Amino acid sequence: SSTTDFTLSIEGLTVSFDGFKAVDDLNLYIDKNELHVVIGPNGAGKTTVLDLICGKTKSTSGSIKFLNKELTKMSEHAIVRAGVGRKFQTPSIYENLTVLENLEVSYPAGRGVLGSLVFKRSTAVLQKIHEIAAEIMLDDQLDTEAGLLSHGQKQWLEIGMLLIQDPQLLMLDEPVAGMSVKEREQTGELLKKISKGRSVLVIEHDMEFVARIAQKVTVLHQGKILAAGNMEKVQSDPKVIEVYLGH
Numbered sequence: 001s002s003t004t005d006f007t008l009s010i011e012g013l014t015v016s017f018d019g020f021k022a023v024d025d026l027n028l029y030i031d032k033n034e035l036h037v038v039i040g041p042n043g044a045g046k047t048t049v050l051d052l053i054c055g056k057t058k059s060t061s062g063s064i065k066f067l068n069k070e071l072t073k074m075s076e077h078a079i080v081r082a083g084v085g086r087k088f089q090t091p092s093i094y095e096n097l098t099v100l101e102n103l104e105v106s107y108p109a110g111r112g113v114l115g116s117l118v119f120k121r122s123t124a125v126l127q128k129i130h131e132i133a134a135e136i137m138l139d140d141q142l143d144t145e146a147g148l149l150s151h152g153q154k155q156w157l158e159i160g161m162l163l164i165q166d167p168q169l170l171m172l173d174e175p176v177a178g179m180s181v182k183e184r185e186q187t188g189e190l191l192k193k194i195s196k197g198r199s200v201l202v203i204e205h206d207m208e209f210v211a212r213i214a215q216k217v218t219v220l221h222q223g224k225i226l227a228a229g230n231m232e233k234v235q236s237d238p239k240v241i242e243v244y245l246g247h
């Protein structure tokens with residue numbers, strides 16, 4: 001298949017910080033329905049790749065094509081509107097609003113707290129909220145203040161706040177950090193579910209979790225791809241073993 005069939009096609013992506021190449025001539029392709037995990041040691045360039053995709057960092061050269069749009073020329077806001085959602089490690093939920101209200105203010109038409117004040121709850125919006133709440137396992141917590149949720153539930157709520165904007169690419173930075181064993185399992189199932197019908201790109205350190213969820217793994221090292229493929233292939237790659245266990 002041609003590279004234009006991918007949801008995300010990254011080619012020759014490079015960014016230099018004072019001559020240091022944090023990402024160096026990267027090629028990365030992600031399909032619809034694909035759950036893709038990027039791993040690699042600290043400083044490998046993982047966060048920088050996500051920063052480049054969402055427009056927070058501007059590339060030195062190369063291209064990022066998302067649904068036939070060139071993202072490298074677009075602002076962060078335009079990239080969000082084009083359908084790219086990103087979840088950071090620290091959730092940006094409204095602690096004093098309920099779960100339902102958090103989802104409601106994230107709905108595109110009522111985005112922002114001010115918007116929600118003049119935003120009329122429609123049946124369609126409520127239906128969507130209930131649908132998402134069920135997906136993120138918070139359908140019995142709709143009236144709970146978000147600040148009272150567990151650490152894991154807060155992360156799920158933020159995922160829900162992104163899902164309600166219907167992104168075609170969802171990026172998550174260490175989604176299970178700080179979670180209990182049970183929450184990790186549930187998050188794994190959640191990520192598998194939400195990759196149906198869209199693309200999901202995850203940065204992760206927890207290898208057990210990566211093995212459980214990843215369809216495709218890319219190992220970054222010093223801004224370049226060291227290995228790529230399924231977990232089995234990547235795990236048995238001598239270059240990967242060297243980087244993780246060597247020295």
Ligand code: ADP
Nearest residue numbers: 017021022040041042043044045046047048049
């Ligand atoms: P990872 O997420 O894999 O740990 P990062 O993408 O955070 O790696 O960083 C890759 C390298 O780029 C590191 O050496 C980091 O210090 C450097 N780097 C990242 N962002 C900047 C920046 N804005 N200015 C200078 N150096 C940066």
